Amino acid sequence: MENVVIIGSGCAGWTAALYTARANLKPLLITGEQPGGLLTTTSVVENFPGFPEGVDGYELMTRMQAQAERFGTRTKLGSLVQNVDFSKRPFVVTVDGEKIEAKTIIIATGAGHRHLGLKSEDLLEKKGVTYCATCDGALPMFRNQPLVVVGGGDSACEEASYLTRFASVVYLIHRRDSLRASKIMADRTLANPKIKPVWDSVVTEVLDVKQEKVTGVRVKNLKTNAESVIDCAGVFVAIGHVPNTKLFQPFINTDENGYIIRTNGAATNVHGVFVAGDCSDHIYRQAITAAGMGCAAAIEAERLLASEA
Numbered sequence: 001m002e003n004v005v006i007i008g009s010g011c012a013g014w015t016a017a018l019y020t021a022r023a024n025l026k027p028l029l030i031t032g033e034q035p036g037g038l039l040t041t042t043s044v045v046e047n048f049p050g051f052p053e054g055v056d057g058y059e060l061m062t063r064m065q066a067q068a069e070r071f072g073t074r075t076k077l078g079s080l081v082q083n084v085d086f087s088k089r090p091f092v093v094t095v096d097g098e099k100i101e102a103k104t105i106i107i108a109t110g111a112g113h114r115h116l117g118l119k120s121e122d123l124l125e126k127k128g129v130t131y132c133a134t135c136d137g138a139l140p141m142f143r144n145q146p147l148v149v150v151g152g153g154d155s156a157c158e159e160a161s162y163l164t165r166f167a168s169v170v171y172l173i174h175r176r177d178s179l180r181a182s183k184i185m186a187d188r189t190l191a192n193p194k195i196k197p198v199w200d201s202v203v204t205e206v207l208d209v210k211q212e213k214v215t216g217v218r219v220k221n222l223k224t225n226a227e228s229v230i231d232c233a234g235v236f237v238a239i240g241h242v243p244n245t246k247l248f249q250p251f252i253n254t255d256e257n258g259y260i261i262r263t264n265g266a267a268t269n270v271h272g273v274f275v276a277g278d279c280s281d282h283i284y285r286q287a288i289t290a291a292g293m294g295c296a297a298a299i300e301a302e303r304l305l306a307s308e309a
């Protein structure tokens, strides 16, 4: 029987692991298919305190893992939870066909990339449509080619700036006429001569499904309804995130967008199941706030177990 099973290996998960490990609870952390979470797909993280020069996202996560394991965290690497039963304690988590019983659970499954919802987008995924510039931007198919980034937030700005290293030009297509991104990111993006903003516009189709590779996008201007085609070799979609909570929804209350509702601190509606990070936070969504929530969930799990000892 496990004291604590932590599901997810982003900032929230590793911080929860660090704290529960230091409380001698010997936590078991299940990483999911993308160990380290979304931060491993960003480039430099400039806003995590303690790194004045910035830190590579992958390196930050590797360091968090090492720190958590140093104090006794056990890691199930690359494993995906297939099923959970939170109907009664002990809870049951099924991983790689194995049923694991746990006194407490910390859900830290984060959020995945939101899709545009176009059929052509799905058909051309990995054939020029991608959700991660740092993962795919350097591919030969994108070199010295015009590229498109969709979105107006910090992610879209970060992706667009990163892609200027490889692209001939980057079109930033945003559905409004001002960026949602933080001022520093927005200013940096708009000052970059290789980034051409396309305002008030949405992508209605990714071209060309027949050619089985991205050759362009069909774009509609929402103010004029005019349609046009922008030639490009790649489409980088950066329009926000969707929380990874489907698996828990039979037991755990979420809001209408799927974010887990915290009833008090890090607690959920199920006594003994706690939550931390982006799967429960649509407001701050920062590495540092996710880490803070991981700490809170760990302390609450520890206190519950101590009260039952």
Ligand code: NAP
Pocket: 045, 046, 047, 115, 116, 150, 151, 152, 153, 154, 155, 156, 158, 175, 176, 179, 180, 181, 182, 202, 238, 239, 240, 241, 283, 284, 285, 286
């Ligand atoms: P976000 O802030 O939610 O921005 C999503 C963008 O996509 C918005 O501009 C939104 O338009 C647009 N959008 C949403 N749905 C769309 C759709 N169906 N079609 C077209 N456009 C759509 O998401 P994010 O940029 O991924 O950032 C998430 C969080 O991470 C934020 O808190 C951000 O500050 C943080 N972040 C920080 C950094 C950094 O500091 N280094 C880097 C990346 C992300 P509207 O503006 O019209 O809503």
